[in-house]
Structure formats: structure tokens, C-alpha cells
Amino acid sequence: MSPSPHRISVTSFAGLAAGEGGAQAVAELCAAQESKHRLLVRLLVAEAGAHRHGALVARAYEALSQMEADAPEEVGRLLRHPALGSWALSTCQGHAEPGRLAAVALALAVRTRTACRLEVPVGGSLMLPSIGLLSLPGDLPEVAEVTVEPAAGGAELRVGGRTYLVDVSGDRPGWQVLHRVSVAPGVSMTIDDLDPYRWPGDDADGRLTGERRRRWASCLHEAWEILRSRHRTVAGEVAAAVSVLTPVVARSAEQYSASARVTFGTIALSDPIDGIGMALTLAHELQHAKLDALSAVVELTLPDDGRRFYAPWRPDPRPLFSLLHGAYAHAGVAGFWRRHIQDAEHGPRAQVEFARWREAAHQATGTLLDSGGLTEPGTQFVATLRDTLGRWRAEPVTPDAAAQARLQSEHHREAWVRTNTQV
Template identity: 40%
Template sequence: MEFARRRLSPHDLNVLAHGSGGAPVARWLADTQLGRGLLLVWGVMDTARRVGHVEAERTRQAYRLLAELQRRHPEEAEAVLGHPATGAWALGALRALQGAEAPGRPRTDPAGLSALAAAVMIRAGVRGAVRVPAADGAVMLPSLGRADVPGDEVLVRSSGRGAEVTAPGVRVAIPADPRTDAPGWHGLRTVTASAHGFTIRAVLDDLDAWRLPGAMVGARLGGAEVAEWRSLLEEAWEVLTCHHWTTATECQTIVRALVPLLAPSSGQRSASSRETFGAVGTSRPVDALGLAVTFAHEVQHAKLAAVLDTVSLIRSDSGRRYYAPWREDPRPVEGLLQGAYAHLGVSGFWRRQRHHERGMAAMRAHAQFARWRTAALRVTRTLLASGELTDEGMAFATGMRRTLEAWEAEHVPAPALLRARREAEQHRTRWRLRNCAASESG
């Protein structure tokens, strides 16, 4: 496989620090993450060989097949290797081989590289067959779907006109359109939206065990629920492309998967992970505006995660923990930086959106802008004073501060400003009572 180490230019790092980036920088970040995924896949093969894993030879053969398929069918290979869950699986497999498997994560087999090869083979319509490990009565073909089959191993066969998964006494035919369901086959559905010349396409991933490790993922969606998600995405995409062009172009480039999460008792839950670049996890939004701001929030996390893989912004963890106005628990410096950068994006969203709302909705938007610009600015100042950032980290946080200070000077109606301050004070009081009480009881 071909991969090259990339370094972010000082200019692009400065643009990102101010909260922007747009399509060109987003494409560069996405390419670095694809390269990272390729290195992880190679690492699985190489580490299996070095530690003498019982499946080392099968893993090597699967890697060689995958590399050949990538050479001949680069677009189909990128769809599989760039699928968010693929990176998480490869990292999990590598950690397991190194004896550092995270508790609670799905079981891995390095020979699972053959599942990646099978998925590329099917996407490319290539004739061939490959044996793939199965677990818990199923085999997952990343970016395509899941086949229900018994046993520990299956044969995935592609005829060039169709594909099937077989095990002793069982045959599961994969539909010509793998996104659809069939007896024994559960396809990964896609959601698409187009507006104002922009189109976003994403897998609605409610199947893969690695779709968002550690998150409270939801169960398989029914047909009516999928239709609701598609409708919400179309409405949210209208909002983003109409008023938030930079965010829309970044989402168009970065987002590859939407992962439905379990709904909290109130409000909306969202999540992302450095392990699954391009995946946005969210419970079903209350409305399209809720999904639009989730995109603005989570794409910031994705951008910063990719930056942190190429540039050292933070010194080693000192063990110190800090107050974050958007969390109920004390945060380490990396979590603090991630939260501040995400809420820089949230502030920017409401800064623009408040001018397109009317009545009470406008007042709420002004309040959201006021609350999160101040919260992100205060946390950014905490980061700059912490002594835990590298020189490049200090420059990055300084760029964030400049943007937020400019926004802090913008007018917000007095009632909205009062509401924002009251909500911030309530959170701070609640946080102190919870965490100081926990500290005293400990």
C-alpha cells in the first residue's frame, strides 16, 4: 500500500486556529486520516508477523490481496479503508496484538483484514473468494453490511455480478445493491441530501461493532426511522448550505457516517472519536436545527483530531483537571482544548444563525451565541495560562482567542445576554456542588 507522511503548513494551522478551514484544508485533513488508516492496516499485518500470531500468515495474505485491490481499484478501496469503523477496528486489532486491548471493546482477529479485502472486492465487482473470520453469529463487511452466519469462519465469494457469504449449511446472498436488506443480510443504508449546489452522502451506521467505540450507540433502525433521519438531514443541510457555507463544505468533505445514539432522558446526545474520523454520532435530533448545530460541533472535533495526529499542540498530560462550561466533570487539557475548539464552531454557528431567526427563536439564538462565545473564550484563556501547551499549541490557542475576543465585542440584546449569563452561572454552581462534594467524599 502507498502512504506518505504529511505535515500541516503554518498557514493552514493558523486558518484552522481561527475556527475555519473550508474544503481545501478539510480535504487535506481527510487525506492524512486515510494515510493514518493505511498505516494502521499495515501495522496489523506487520505486528501479527513480529509477535508470531497464529493467524500471521492469513493476515499477510489478506494484506497482500487488499494492497493489490487498492492498486487496481483505488476509489473502491478508499470507500472501505476510509470508512470510520475501519480505522477503529485496525487500531483495536493493533492494540490487541500489542497486549493493550481496551476493556469492553469488541474482540478482534488480525485476519479480519480479509473482511476489508472482501468489501473492496464486492464494491469493485471483482471475481474472487476470501475466507473471513466470523464472531457472535455474524460477519461484518465494513461499509457494506452484516451477514448472519454461524461458526468462526465464512467464505465470501464475488462473481463480478453478485456476491455471497457461505458457511456450512448456510448461504447468504448479498443483494446487487448491498445497502438493501435480504434474508440473512443487513445492509448499511445511506443518507443523502443536496441543496444550493452542495451534496452530502453518509452511511447511516447502525450495525458495525466499531462504529463509535465507547459511545452509547443505538439499535438497528427500522424503515420509518431511516426515513425520519433522511428527512432531518435534508432540512439540516438546507440550513447549513444556506447560511453556513464553510461548515457545509467541511462536512461534505469529512463526514462519512452518521451513527445513531441512544437518546438521553432530555435533550440531545452527540459524540465523535479520534478513532473514527468522519463519524458523527447523535441521538435523534429534536429538529433540523439541532442536527445542523451538531454538524457544526462535531466537524470541529474531527478537524482538531486530525490536527493532533500531525502537530503536537499539547505537552504530556500533567494530571491536572479543569472546569469546562459544557461538561459535568473536570477535564484534562486535551479534553479542554477539544471542547473549546468545538464550541468555537458552535459559537460561529449561532453568530450567523441568530440573524436568520425571528421572535423567541432569535432570542434563543442570540443567547446561545453569547453563552458559548464567552465559555470558549474563558477556557481558551485557561489553556494559554496552563503551561501545558507546546509552542505550536500556544499559537493555535492564540488564534482561537483572537477570533473569540472579536466576537465577544459584538452586540447581543440585553435579555439574551442575561439569559446566557444566568445559564452559565447555574452550570458553574452545579459543577462546583457536584465535583467539590465528590472530592470531599473521596
């Protein structure tokens, strides 16, 4: 369970700065995130010694280490699970129960088909990160012994004299699985609508109905086909980085999506509307995820000095790092629509979107470079991104599309000025 030091290669940094990076660059970011999660787990184990569940945590860590010797790749996949990292960070900050490490070990036992027996805190339910949720009777003690035995389709869990079938393919009495959607050989995403650490915001939605889940799966398949056929680099990056989709409550009739630094690998979104909208969501939020992971390894901005800046996509002034996030994400949006300009169905919209967001992101990179708030690597990163956007600005769109994009930008700026007292 040892972490490793990580750097981002010069080649990967340059590729990420240009707006993409590719699967190899994203793999480097994912490896760094896994090491961060390992560090957090080691820290929480070290600090749990004086905790009332300290002995329980130590036994869980020992079990994880023993299973890692036989299944290192499976341990790595589990440690990269976004909700696990979110819980580990919250625990190190003193806000979560360290005894949940026993549930992590039990989840690994299920994934690796390993017999295991551990004590674990329970409170009416037992969440197995990345697998599902077991509902338990309320008469169990605060800490219960749980035994895992491999079984067809998953595992049998014995708790308090009762036996439960943990089926990785579907729900069972007392058991709710985290459903997985396979979009290509070796590429699947988990719909996490159960784990209490799945999303740091207060807008997490509840369990999807079967009908909603089928809609998600249908849109995801359509989105993947669009990415695979028209955005191969983005598809490779999504396959490497995005493992979880988390439902959140819609804020309007439009598609809403978000990502968070503490849940790298998760994209939160409201019910998808169609395939191309979901493909755009994946491409957009992927940019945020990449920048979050990169900035955990390379400092791109100096400490916040309190200044706030105009962002051509927001109604409020933004700190410098948020402006950088928005510029990078909207460069991804422009790059997405750039590949659909000639489409019979989406071409007219694509031209407007491409024209608007290439200009908006280019404008923001100018603000960033003039701010004096970037580090040396940050300056290099933004200058490279600006070069990409500069080349895109020279690409033609129809006069009507250019006029629409310009009008939308002007209206946004006018509304922003009316709302905010300082420009």
C-alpha cells in the same frame, strides 16, 4: 498499500485555529487519517505472521494490494471508513481478530465489482465494513471460504455451498445493508448501526427501524439545507470529513451527540429532534473531529500533569486537552448561532446562545494560555482562536439576551463550585 508522510500546511493550520479552516484544510486532515489507517493495516499484517490466521491475513493483504492497482480511489475511501480504523487500532493493540482483514478485502471486492475468493473467519455472521452484515448458519467451520462474484445491484457471495445476494441498495434475506442518505450530489452519509467497531462507547444503539431511519433522513436533509444556505464553510467541511452517523442511546430528552478520536469521520447521536438541532450537532461535533485529527499530526498540549480546570460547559474539572476540545467546539457552537441572530424563528434563542458560548470559549482560551501546558503550536492555535472570539465579543446582542446568557453562566459556575471542592 503504502502510507505517506503528512504535514498540515501553514494556511490550513491558521484557518483551523481561527475556528474553521474550510474544505481544503479538512481534506489535509482526512489524508493524514487515511495514512494512519494504512500504517495500522501494515502493522497488523506484519504482526499477524505468527498468528494462527497469519497466512489468511497475508492473502487478504495481497488481494487488497492487487485491487488497489485498479481502483486506488475506492481503496482510499474504504480505508477512511471509521469502523475500519477502529478495528485496525484494536487489532494492533491485541484486542481484535486480524483475520477480519479478509472481510475488508471482500468488502472492497463488492465495492469495485471484482471477483474474489478468500478464506475468512466467521462466527455466525460476516461484517463487510462500510457495506453491511451477512447472517450465516451456525454449522460453518471457524474459517470459511467466501467467493465474491459481481451481480446486478451488488454481488453474489457463496459461502458453505449457499449463495447470498449482497444488495448495496437494501436488505435481503440474511443480508442487512448499511443505509446511505444522499443529501446533495456527491455528498452522502452512511448510517452505521451494525458494525461491531462502529463506536467505542458502551451506548451504541441497535438497528434503526424503517420509521426511525426515515426520521433521521428527513432531519439530515433539513440540516444540510441549513448548512448549505447559512453555513457554507461548515457544509464544505462536513462533506469532506463526516461520512458516518452512528445511533447511540439517548441520555435524556435532549439531543445527545459525541465523536471519538478512534472513529474519525463518525458522529454518534441519539434520534434527531429537528433539522436545526441536527445542523448544530454536525457543526459542534465537526469541531471535535477536526481537533482530534489535527492533534494526531501537531502536538498542541504538553503531557498531562494532573491539573484539572473549570470548563463553563461541564459539571466536572477537566484536563487541559479536554478544555481545549471544549473551547474549540463551543467556539463552533457560538459561530453557528451567530449566523441565526436575525432569524425570525430562531433569533431570540440564537442571541442568547451566541452571547453565552462566545464568552465561555473566550474564558477557556484565557485559562489555556495562562496554564503553561500548551506547546508552541498550541499557543499559536489558541491565541488565534481567542482573537476570533474577541472580535465576536464586540458584536452587539440585545440587553435581554446578554442578561440571560450571563445568568446562565453564573448559575453554571455556582453549581460547579457546590459540586467540586476545588476551583
